[in-house]
Amino acid sequence: MKEFDYEYFYDKVGxxxxxxxxxIKCSSEGVKWDFYEEVIKRCKKTDVLLDIGTGGGENILRIxxxxxxxxxxxxxxxxxxxxxxxxxNSNVSNVKFFQMSSYDLHFPSGFFDVVSSCHAPLSSTExxxxxxxxxxxxxxxxxxxxxxxxxxxxxxxxxxxxxxGALKEKYISELKEVGFSKIQSFEYDxxxxxxxxxxxxxxxxxxxxxxxFGEDKKDFEILNEFIEKxxxxxxxxxxxxxxxxxxxK
Numbered sequence: 168m169k170e171f172d173y174e175y176f177y178d179k180v181g182x183x184x185x186x187x188x189x190x191i192k193c194s195s196e197g198v199k200w201d202f203y204e205e206v207i208k209r210c211k212k213t214d215v216l217l218d219i220g221t222g223g224g225e226n227i228l229r230i231x232x233x234x235x236x237x238x239x240x241x242x243x244x245x246x247x248x249x250x251x252x253x254x255x256n257s258n259v260s261n262v263k264f265f266q267m268s269s270y271d272l273h274f275p276s277g278f279f280d281v282v283s284s285c286h287a288p289l290s291s292t293e294x295x296x297x298x299x300x301x302x303x304x305x306x307x308x309x310x311x312x313x314x315x316x317x318x319x320x321x322x323x324x325x326x327x328x329x330x331x332g333a334l335k336e337k338y339i340s341e342l343k344e345v346g347f348s349k350i351q352s353f354e355y356d357x358x359x360x361x362x363x364x365x366x367x368x369x370x371x372x373x374x375x376x377x378x379x380f381g382e383d384k385k386d387f388e389i390l391n392e393f394i395e396k397x398x399x400x401x402x403x404x405x406x407x408x409x410x411x412x413x414x415x416k
Contacts, residue, residue, distance in 0.1 A: 191369055192362035195407060199355040202226075202307040205411065206283045207233040209303040214280035217297065219269045220287020224250030224262070231259045234281075238274075240267040241287075272297050281305070291341040298416045304347065308334060310354065310408035314376050317405050320393040321386070325375050335410045347414040354410040360402030364394055367403055 203226045210216065214234045218227045221239030223246060231237055239262065241247050250264040267273060269284070272293045282294050284306040294304050312331040318324030326334070335352060342350055361367045368390070371380040380386055397404045 191366045193366055194360045194362075194402065195357045196360075197355055197357035198407070199353065199357075200411060202285050202305070202411065203230050203283070205413070206230065206281065206305050209305070209413075210234050210281055215278065216281045216283065217272075217274070217279045219282065219284035219289050219294075221250060221264065222246050224253050224264055226285065227262055228253060228257050228259050231262050235261065237262045238279075239264045240269070240272075242266065242268050269293065291338065291345045291347070295342075295345045295347065295416060300416055302416050304342075304414045304416070305411070306338065307409055307411050308338070310335065310356075310410055312356070312406070313408040314405050315408075316397060317371075317376065317393065320396075321377050321389055324377050331408075335412070338412055342412070342414050347416055349415040351413045352410060353413075354408070356406055356408045359405050359407050360399075361405070362402050364390075364403065367394070367405075 206216070207230050210230075210233050212233070212235060216227070216234050216237045218237065218239040221227060221241050224239050227237045227239050239250060241250065241264070244266060247264055247266045254262055254264060269288060270290045270293060272290075274297045276296050277299045278297050280299055280302050282298050282302070282304045284294075284304075286307065286309055289306065298304060309325070310331060311326040311329040311333060313326075314324065318327045335354070339350055339352060361370070368381075371377050371390070377386070394403050
């Protein structure tokens with residue numbers, strides 16, 4: 168199966184909507200952690216942090232008070248434009264953003280106290296290289312069984328042909344191989360309730376959950392049928408399955 172071109176996808180979408188997902192009305196049950204809260208639990212005021220796949224940078228701007236300095240990187244120029252704009256509109260002075268591949272980190276060895284990566288591809292070797300001895304690495308990723316009832320309805324989707332749990336085991340194996348110790352993993356499978364059909368349409372149009380959603384008119388027929396089958400008093404029901412890995416160098 169051809170590898171999905173995430174860089175092209177996110178650049179294209181970012182130019183269209185500016186990455187404003189804040190208007191989506193969705194509630195969740197069963198979420199066990201907030202990723203960036205887990206990050207700052209392992210940070211000191213004197214620490215320097217690298218955030219891989221920082222997107223619009225909202226999360227590291229939010230936690231910037233907890234650290235000495237923060238750097239966010241992303242491969243997508245569209246996302247970086249949003250991040251720089253968000254930085255300019257904030258009162259934060261200890262954050263910088265750079266366009267960079269997570270597979271080729273242009274930083275000195277042992278430069279960062281903490282490295283974080285939320286829903287972004289990464290290289291365990293590169294993370295290990297730029298992290299200080301005794302430093303923390305945390306990553307949250309989307310499990311293969313995420314939004315499973317939606318993928319089943321369409322008969323296709325992000326990681327639809329993959330075994331659930333395979334990505335988590337891959338990352339754990341790679342982290343062990345490059346030399347990380349004290350590796351812990353956690354997961355949750357939360358229930359999501361989207362308030363309106365528009366909220367779900369926005370999500371599917373602007374994420375790769377269902378690749379090329381909307382290009383075929385049948386997609387909206389399938390979606391309407393899905394909504395009728397999965398709607399209750401709380402909203403349109405699906406799931407968010409996530410895993411968290413915490414490792415120390």
